[in-house]
Amino acid sequence: MNSFVFIIVFVFFGLNIHAQQNDTSFSKQELFDSLLVEGVREFDIPFKQRNYSKAINVLEEAVQIKPENANAHYYLGYAYSGLNAQYAKKLPLRNKELCIKASFEMQKVIKLDSTYAPKLILSPYSKITSEWGSLALMYLYNDDLDSMKWAFEKGKKQGGFSNFMIAFHRLLLNQCEKDAILFSYGDDSYWNLMYVQYYENYRSDVAVIDLGLLNTQWYQQLINNQKVLEFTQSPKAENNYYLVPFKDSIINIPIVKSSEAFLWNFKAHGSNPFYLYYGDVAMKNILIENQFRRNIYFTKGVAESSLYNMKSQFENQILLNWLNPLGKSEMGQKEFNQFAQTSLHLAPLCNQNSVEERQFLDNQRLAIASRIYYDWSSENNKENAHLLMRLLGEIAPAKKYPYKAENKIIMNQFRRVIMEDY
Numbered sequence: 001m002n003s004f005v006f007i008i009v010f011v012f013f014g015l016n017i018h019a020q021q022n023d024t025s026f027s028k029q030e031l032f033d034s035l036l037v038e039g040v041r042e043f044d045i046p047f048k049q050r051n052y053s054k055a056i057n058v059l060e061e062a063v064q065i066k067p068e069n070a071n072a073h074y075y076l077g078y079a080y081s082g083l084n085a086q087y088a089k090k091l092p093l094r095n096k097e098l099c100i101k102a103s104f105e106m107q108k109v110i111k112l113d114s115t116y117a118p119k120l121i122l123s124p125y126s127k128i129t130s131e132w133g134s135l136a137l138m139y140l141y142n143d144d145l146d147s148m149k150w151a152f153e154k155g156k157k158q159g160g161f162s163n164f165m166i167a168f169h170r171l172l173l174n175q176c177e178k179d180a181i182l183f184s185y186g187d188d189s190y191w192n193l194m195y196v197q198y199y200e201n202y203r204s205d206v207a208v209i210d211l212g213l214l215n216t217q218w219y220q221q222l223i224n225n226q227k228v229l230e231f232t233q234s235p236k237a238e239n240n241y242y243l244v245p246f247k248d249s250i251i252n253i254p255i256v257k258s259s260e261a262f263l264w265n266f267k268a269h270g271s272n273p274f275y276l277y278y279g280d281v282a283m284k285n286i287l288i289e290n291q292f293r294r295n296i297y298f299t300k301g302v303a304e305s306s307l308y309n310m311k312s313q314f315e316n317q318i319l320l321n322w323l324n325p326l327g328k329s330e331m332g333q334k335e336f337n338q339f340a341q342t343s344l345h346l347a348p349l350c351n352q353n354s355v356e357e358r359q360f361l362d363n364q365r366l367a368i369a370s371r372i373y374y375d376w377s378s379e380n381n382k383e384n385a386h387l388l389m390r391l392l393g394e395i396a397p398a399k400k401y402p403y404k405a406e407n408k409i410i411m412n413q414f415r416r417v418i419m420e421d422y
Contacts (some may be wrong), residue, residue, distance in 0.1 A: 028065055032072075035062040039075055043120060052083035070112040071119070077105030078120055081131060092218055094138045099131045103158050106131075110159065115353050125354040126188055129160035133191025140198065141222050152199040164349035164357050165192045166200075171343060172299070172319040173203040180295040181207045181229065181286065182320070185302040188356050207294070209286070211306050214279030215240045231289055234281040242281065243273045251284070255292045255325050262292065262325035265309045280308070296323040300363045318343050318367045330374060333384055340368050340388060344395040352401070362407045365392055369414055389415070 039059035042050050059076040066072060080102040084094050106124035109116050116124055132155025139148035155161055169192040176182055184190045190210040196202050207229040213219040220233045251264040266284065268274035276284075283306075287296065298321045304311065314321035315329045318339055330336075343364050351357045372388045375381035403411055 032062055032065045032069070035059065035065070036069075036072055036075075039072075039079065043075065043078065050082060052079050055079040056083065068112060070109045070116050073105045073108040073112065074116065074119060074124065077102045077109070077124070077127065080105065081127070085134065091134055091213075091216075092138050092141045094135055096135060099135045103128050103131045103155070103160075107159055118355060122187065123355050125159065125162065125351065126356045128158055129155060129162075129165070129191050130187045131155070132158065132160050133187070133194060136191075136194060136198070140226070141218065149199055152195050156195075161192060161195045162349075162351060162354070162357065164346060164351060165360070166196060167346050167349055168319070168360055169193050170196050170200070170202060171346070173197070173206055175317055175319055175339070176203070176206045176297055177295040179205050179207075180297055181209065181290065182297045182299070183283070183302065184208055184210050184299045185212065185306070186299075188360070189299045189301075209283075211279060211283065211302065214282050215277055217278075220282055229286065231282065232285045234278050234285070237278060240278040241275045242278070243275050244268050245274075247271070247274050251288065253288055253291060253325070258292075258326075260326060267309060269305060280306070284308075292325050297321065298323065300367065316367055316370055318364060318371075330371070333375075333381070336371055337384070337388065337391075340371075340391055341395065344368075344391065347396040347401050350401065355404070358401075358404055361396065361401060362403055365396060365403070366407065366410070368392060369411065373414070 035058045039055045039062060042052065042055040056076065056079045059072055059079055062072040063069065063076060080098045084098040084102065085091050106127045109124040118124070122130060132151050136148045136151035136155070139145070139151060152161065165188065169189065173182075173193065173196060182193075184193055190208070190213070193208050197204050197206070197208065207223075209223065209229065210219070217233070217236065223229050224231070224233065247268055249266045249268075251266050253262040253264060255262055264287070268276055290296070297317075298307070298310075298314070300320060310323055311321075313324050313328055315324050315331055317331055318336070331339075346364075347361060350361045368388055369392070372385045372392075375388070376385035398408070398411070402408070
């Protein structure tokens, strides 16, 4: 009898302990989910209202509960970065420790899931580059060149500044004429261009200007102080934009060593009131004062609103666009074909897990496709269009280097039209 009672008691307590363990496990999952939702919620509200300190507190607790969750690490990394600099105007004040923490979290994401799709602006691969590039720029601003080089070295070791991106932007700079002015757009271009110019000391004759950072006073000062390019800075303003009384303005820019002029139909943003961004005023000053003494280039992907009707005078040079002040032009056929082959041979370096690197490779192929269409539309150049189409298929085939979904649709439609003609 006593033995029977003991067995019943033992089973009862065993079941009770098991139930408590299940309750604890379930409670941990609930707590993690709640913390993650609370941390992510901060990224769904306007920048100025975000409380990154709050996000860090809850997300740090979340990764303690579930250290294998890539989402929690990704948002925690972004929270560290957001606390470090909510806006580019605070970039010179960046904190090294927060940069290291943000980079560490992104490395953790890649280790947990190398194919992680970005939930915010950048993938973990590009975010690492952005963090260390921003820190390097802060050191450059403070004229601390040794620390700047350290930041580039550290960023490379942590997984930023990939071989593909460095080779791509080295080749891009090589395309520029001597002493050219190159307007870049976006984190991926600017930080990698900085690495090539300031760390590798390559093509420092080219004045690289980031259109996003140009909207800040400190960056315009940096460009002038570092002798990257001397120009009239935008007047100080409380906001990063100016209200202007005009919608359109024809700006006549004389072209040095030519009797002709560049007639620029410069349009303001918005409608009643119209406005110009702080950086737009600076870009306008640069073009007017340069008078095309130095060639002007733009990286691919610049927002249409930032081009102010210049796109119609771009010459497609695959990795970048050249602003031809005399009108729309096309690169010479032989030169274009040679460069198409050279640039496509970068494909094996492309990290297929990085959405940004895949987009850069797609941009190359789309730029070549644009020339194919131009040649195909010309009565005497159909054979060259066919040659370029064959190069795309042989050097960077879609089966080996898949297009992003939206680009795949474009290329499939394009291929069908061109190849049916043959």
